Amino acid sequence: MTPFDTLTGIAVPFGQENVDTDIIIPAKYLKSVTRTGLGMGAFDSIRQDPDNIFDTQRNAGAPILIAGDNFGCGSSREHAPWALADMGFRCVIAPSFADIFSGNAFKNGMLLVELPQEQVDRLMEVAKTDEITIDLENQVVTTPFQDRFEFDIDPFRKHCLMNGLDEIGLTEQLAGDIDAFEQRRSADMPFLDPVT
Amino acid sequence: MATKPRTLYEKIWDAHTVSRRDDGTCLIYIDRHLIHEVTTPQAFEGLRLAGRPVRRPDLTLAVPDHNVPTEGRGDPIEDPASAKQVALLKENCTAFGIEHIEMTSRDQGIVHIIGPEQGFTLPGLTIVCGDSHTATHGAFGSLAFGIGTSEVEHVLATQTLLLKPSRTMAVTVEGELGFGVSAKDITLAIIGKTGAGGGTGHVIEYRGSAIRALSMEGRMTLCNMAIEGGARAGLVAPDETTFTYVKGRDRAPKGEEFDRAVAYWRTLPTDEGAAFDREVFLDAADIAPQVSWGTSPEDVLPITGSVPDPSSFAEESKRAAAAKSLDYMGLTPGTPLSEIPVENVFIGSCTNARIEDLRAAAAVAKGRRAPQGVRVMVVPGSGRVKAEAESEGLDRIFTDAGFEWRDPGCSACLAMNPDKVPPGERCASTSNRNFVGRQGPGARTHLMSPAMAAAAAVTGRITDVRELMR
């Protein structure tokens, strides 16, 4: 995965609350067989309106999304972060995120930043005209107007995001342990290996 | 000095811990990985993008089941999206060296039915699949649970998962089941008692004399629905019933290896004095045949009950949910459950499509006939179940009763294939989820046992099977 360090870019001031995964990507796209290409189905119902916030010339392909409280609630579909990533988003800022969505987003290298509602409101204001900067190393969101909002992140998640490590990459660092475990098991309990 | 008494779950966990991080997260080794066409395409895509191989193709087994049509098995699949997923599974398995069971093979079936029947599922293992009903395999005393697509990719690449241990919950059912009451009724009654979220964060171990008395088929039905009670997995300790079932299965250990395996499996049951984080008790004699009335599996009542009045619930959130459910289900409070007419019956799914389930349904259907206007689908869980049922003449009993005898697959359990319940119509179903739209948009599902579903099929309404069989 691409390491996440500092990101400066256009932020889409979306702001809607309780956006569920059905709004992010409707069920009819679940028969897809790739992670890519889902962007065209993202926010389907909202984007029926040709004047929607996502498809303006300024916002299309923007790397940052600013959302409302409880973003990503509903089903556990991993298609939600895939669809957001396919639209170009690398970071979502909101007052809070649903649990499963949060895990899925992280697994796909997407940074979720939780900030209090007033700070999110302020960023929504700035985002209309100016770019926003997210500095993961220093855990701070800044604007060209001296705004400086610090955020919390799980140290393990931060480490993975900053080093572009996906969980598989991390586990692969333990390959020696896995090899040893397999050898021990096959020696002690060969009967647990499948008969083919 | 004696070691601290451990539960079955803790023994399996300890035996599979490759390494442990400071925050308590463990790298857990996975013994068996079942895969199907719906939750794997993006996992294989991820492997390709990163240039990673599958670490242990020999511990992985693939079968298409969710999308497959249940008639015209030899024909191409009509729906292009389904056809593509099924074809892609085979392509990916070929590319990564994984054994793949063809849709047309006699061994094909629902992933949670074929694992046990082929001896791929054994006691004491860790078993995963990109499907929440993987809990089924816990019937063997294996730690089995569903995972997401990123985790499928993680297992394919490393044969491990990063996990935090769950809390443990003992559900004890003592005593003897009454006439006409089955494992499905036990599992529904438990969810009715603990709630759809009651098991959240826990792994359940089912214990007690009523559980010990169940066949392996019954134990699989029981564990299958652990997830519907919110638990990650359900377990039954392995015993003689388990060993007898496993012995001689194609992929199970043979001869001396089998004896060594049994010796190990005998060490697994929970030690005397081991503590569970939570305990629940049920008396088997109190359990009547169960029927769901709402849109969550916790919305269940004995067949002798009536549709509840939403105002009868203590909590405001439950009152609102019940009112919404009844509106969707088109039911009026106070209606006796046994007076609800059904237009559809589905006998199938990984909960209840094993040979015993079909025998139970056939015993009720024998010599009876579905009334006009009632459509009954019987969908065996696998090609092997189908062949066995046919050798016993069950298919004739069903077709004589006006039921459809179909090819194996998930079918109307989630309606990803053409088998759907029409909008607004009611279905007596042996599956596991009565969620809104689960069996098709607008479909109204009533969960029950195979015998109860067959009783509904031959009367055209939800019926107490005990009255028919008296």
Ligand code: SF4
């Ligand atoms: S039968 Fe139903 S619950 Fe079981 S695996 Fe298939 S879709 Fe899932």
